[in-house]
Structure formats: C-alpha cells, structure tokens
Amino acid sequence: QVQLVQSGAEVKKPGASVKVSCKASGYTFYTYGISWVRQAPGQGLEWLGRISPYNGKTNYAQRFQDRVTMTTDTSTSTAYMELRSLRSDDTAVYYCTREGNLGYWGQGTQVTVSS
Amino acid sequence: DIVMTQTALSSPVTLGQPASISCRSSQSLVFSDGDTYLTWLHQRPGQPPRLLIYKTSNRFSGVPDRFSGSGAGTEFTLKISRVEAEDVGFYYCMQAAEFPYTFGQGTKLEIK
Numbered sequence: 001q002v003q004l005v006q007s008g009a010e011v012k013k014p015g016a017s018v019k020v021s022c023k024a025s026g027y028t029f030y031t032y033g034i035s036w037v038r039q040a041p042g043q044g045l046e047w048l049g050r051i052s053p054y055n056g057k058t059n060y061a062q063r064f065q066d067r068v069t070m071t072t073d074t075s076t077s078t079a080y081m082e083l084r085s086l087r088s089d090d091t092a093v094y095y096c097t098r099e100g101n102l103g104y105w106g107q108g109t110q111v112t113v114s115s
Numbered sequence: 116d117i118v119m120t121q122t123a124l125s126s127p128v129t130l131g132q133p134a135s136i137s138c139r140s141s142q143s144l145v146f147s148d149g150d151t152y153l154t155w156l157h158q159r160p161g162q163p164p165r166l167l168i169y170k171t172s173n174r175f176s177g178v179p180d181r182f183s184g185s186g187a188g189t190e191f192t193l194k195i196s197r198v199e200a201e202d203v204g205f206y207y208c209m210q211a212a213e214f215p216y217t218f219g220q221g222t223k224l225e226i227k
Contacts, residue, residue, distance in 0.1 A: 035216065037164075045156075045164065045207055047216040061215040101169035102154060102211070103176070108163050 002026040004096050004106035011112045012086050019082040020109045022096030029077035030054045033099035036070065036081045038092040039108075046092075050099065051079060086113045117141050117210050121219035127227035134195045136222045138208035143188050144171075145212065152211040155184055155193045158221075159204040167206075168193065200226060 007021040022034060035050040049060035051070040058070050069082045079096055093108040118141040128134045144151045155168040166175040168184035171191060181196040195202060203226055208219040 044205075044221045045158075045209070045218045047218070049215075059214045095163055097164075101166060101173075101175065102156070102164075102209070103166045103169070105163040105165070 002098065002104045004098060004104055006094075006096060006106040006109045009110040009112070011114065014087055014113055014115055016086050016113075017082060017084040018086060018111050019080055020094050020096075020111070022079040022081070022106050024077045024079070024098070027098075029072075030074055034070075034072070034079040035097050035099055035102065036068075037095045037097060039095070040089070040092040043092075048081065048083075048094075053079065083111075086111075088113050116215055117144070117213065117217050119208055119210055119217050119219040121206075121208055121222045123222055124224060127225040128198045129227045130200060131197050134198050134202075134224060136193045136206050136208075136224075138186075138191045138193070138219050140189045140191075140210055143212075144210050145188070151187060153184070153186065153191045154209045154211060155182075156207045156209060157202075157204055158207065164207065195224075198224070198226065202226075 003025045005023045010018050012018050030053040033050050033052045036048040038046050048064050051058045053072040067084045071080045091113045095108050096106040098104040120139045122137040144153050151171045153171045156164040157167050158164045167178050167182050172184045183194045185192050205221040207221050
C-alpha cells in the first residue's frame with residue numbers, strides 16, 4: 001500500500017533553516033510528483049510547491065520562491081523540503097502529498113520557530 | 116493566483132440529514148486535457164487531510180457513496196446525503212488546474 005512517512009518534529013530559531021523528509025513506499029517513486037502543503041495553528045491549508053522525482057522539475061508558490069528548495073533522492077524514494085530564513089509565522093505542520101489527485105498524505109511534521 | 120471561496124454551513128447538521136458545501140473559483144478550472152481539476156478534502160482535528168473527491172466528481176477509493184461532488188467551470192458543490200458522526204471536521208476545496216495550487220478557506224461541519 002502507498003505510504004508517505006515524514007521526519008519528526010523540529011524546533012528552530014528565527015533565521016535558521018529546516019529540512020523535512022518524506023519517504024515514499026508502495027509505488028514507483030518517480031511516476032508521481034510530490035507536493036508540500038502546510039497548516040499554521042488554527043488555519044487552513046497552504047501549498048508551498050511541488051517537485052517531479054522523474055526530472056527534478058519544481059514549481060514553487062511565489063511567496064516561498066526565495067526561501068524554499070525541494071529535492072528528491074530516487075535511490076531512497078525520499079522527497080525533501082528545505083525552508084530557510086525561518087520566521088515565527090513559519091510555525092506550522094508541514095505535509096507531503098503524492099500527486100495524481102493528492103490521494104496520499106504524510107502524517108505531517110510539526111515545525112516550531114521560536115527564539 | 117486562482118482564488119477559491121467556500122460557503123459556510125449555516126448551522127450544525129442533524130445526524131442523518133443532508134449537507135451541502137459550495138466552492139467558487141475565480142476562474143475556470145478546466146485544464147487543457149478537458150478535465151476540471153477541483154478536489155475536495157476532509158480533515159479531522161490533528162489528522163492529515165483526506166481526499167474525498169477529485170476532478171470535480173470522482174470519489175477516491177474507500178470514500179463512502181454518501182459523498183458526491185458536482186459542478187463545472189467555476190461553481191462546485193460537495194454533498195453529503197446523510198451526515199454521520201465521523202463526518203465532523205473541516206472540508207476544503209482545492210484547485211489543481213494551474214500553479215500555484217490554491218485552497219478554499221475551509222468549511223466546518225458540526226453535528227447538532
């Protein structure tokens with residue numbers, strides 16, 4: 001069965017970077033893109049961007065364009081999302097989700113930014 | 116960016132009664148392949164979102180048939196024929212017709 005398993009919770013100081021991983025199993029990794037979505041406390045869902053494991057092509061939401069990098073490692077079927085220059089309003093749960101209708105989601109990774 | 120606007124449910128819903136949530140997009144969600152990329156997600160507190168409906172009206176695997184999606188162009192509806200206790204939570208529409216993907220603000224379903 002398809003599974004996306006994310007890395008554990010992170011606590012970072014303002015200005016630092018965080019890198020969240022998303023390990024996929026149960027399907028051929030390079031055949032579906034991976035999107036990243038976040039949810040701040042008590043708020044709705046926000047799309048950060050996506051990556052194609054097939055060719056590494058990325059599409060980022062403009063507001064994150066300067067601070068986010070998405071990568072994949074096809075040898076381990078793992079996608080990564082790095083967010084730099086963290087601010088307190090980056091505190092959120094970050095999800096990876098498989099494209100092809102977003103039918104499969106990781107469990108979420110809590111990222112807390114606090115001094 | 117495409118703006119997605121959802122309606123709020125007017126009041127808590129009685130178990131066994133129907134519920135309907137509307138979603139409007141600021142522009143057409145018809146993609147170049149002819150499909151309309153409107154998705155409905157359900158999220159319970161503390162859980163990841165769960166896919167209910169994709170491409171406007173296709174139920175995802177395992178989704179009960181009391182959930183149905185309809186619409187075209189810029190107007191879409193999610194209907195629950197008979198609300199059950201497990202249906203509580205937030206419902207989000209999302210467009211995947213163009214980048215950036217965008218979500219509605221969410222609609223909370225409460226049981227009376």
